[in-house]
Amino acid sequence: MQPAIDTIHEGDCIAGMSALDPESVDLVFADPPFNIGYDYDEYDDRKAREEYLAWSRNWMAEVWRVLKPTGTFWLAIGDEYAAELKLLAQHELGFVCRSWVVWYYTFGVHCVRKFARSHAHLFHFVKDAKDFTFNIDDPNVRVPSARQLVYADARANPKGRLPDDTWILRPQDIPTAFDPDGDTWYYARVAGTFKERRGFHGCQMPEQILGRIIRVSSNPGDLVLDPFTGSGTTLTVAKKLGRQWVGFELSKEYAQQSGERVRRAGVGDPLDGSPNPLLSAPATPHAPPDRKRNGRRNAARADSAPGLF
Secondary structure, eight states, X not given: OOOOSSEEEESOHHHHHHTSOTTOEEEEEEOOOOSSOOBOSSOBOOOOHHHHHHHHHHHHHHHHHHEEEEEEEEEEEOHHHHHHHHHIIIIXXXXXXXXXXXXXXXXXXXXXXXXXXXXXXXXXXXXXSSSOOOOTTOTTTOBOOHHHHXXXXXXXXXXXXXXXXXXXXXXXXXXXXXXXXXXXXXXXXXXXXXXXXXXXXXXXXXXXXXXXXXXXXXXXXXXXXXXXXXTOHHHHXXXXXXXXXXXXXXXXXXXXXXXXXXXXXXXXXXXXXXXXXGGSSOOOOOOOTTOOTTHHHHHHHHHTOTTOO
C-alpha cells in the first residue's frame, strides 16, 4: 500500500521507499548515518565497510526509483565515505552531480591528533542533466553580488547572483569570505545552546540550509522525501515552504518527536535561524587592549567564540 503523504512512517527506509510509486517524488534530501560509530538508539553505526557501502547502494537505488525524471537528490555525508558514495551514485546508479557543496560550520567537532571537523559534504544530484528544477530567480536563493555590494556597478543584476571552495585559515580575518554566493556554505552547526536545537537527536541540520535546498530544487506543492527523518528538519522546512512531504525513521522515539515538531510548524512560518550566515553565530568581541587583568581569559573566549571557526 502506498505510504501516506504528509506523514512520518516508522520503519526501515528501504522497505518504506519500496512501497512508494515509482517516479513520484520531486526532491529527496538524505542525511544518512556516516558509519563513524555515532550512538543511535535503533541503528548500528559501526558496519563493516563493504556492508555499509552495500546498504548505501540499496537505499540510493530506491531514491533513483522513486524520483521523477526531473527530480533532484541532495546527499549530506561526512569525509569518511563522501568519495565512495559519490561514485556509487554517479557510476552505478546513473545520477549526475551538478554541484559538490561544502557546508562549513562553526562549533566544529573537536578531534584528537587531526584537524577539528568543521564541514560536511552536500552533493547535488539529478537524474537528467538538462531537465531538473533549479529556481534561479527565487529571491530567497539569490544573494547580492560583489558588483552590487562593493563596486556599486550599474551593470550589476539587481536580482543579485546565485549562491560558489577556498582555504581560509581564520574566517574572522576575511569577513566576506563566506558570503552565501559560493559553494562553501557557512552556517553554525545547531549547538546545544541554540534556540533551534531539539534535544532528542544529536545530528540536526540548520533550517536555513534546508530552506536553500528546498527552495532551489522544488516548487510549492512538490513532494519532498527524507529517508532518514531524524530530528525532522527537512520535513518541517518542507511544510513551512508549502511542499508536500513524507519521511521514514527507524527509531520509534525519533519518529514521535520529529512528528510533533512537524505538526507544530505551519505553512508560511518563518524558518528558524538567521538567513545571513555571518549573523548565524555572532562573534564575541575582543577585550580592549588596556584590560590586561583579564586579557588572557578574554582572548581564550574570543578564540573559541561562535562564528570564528
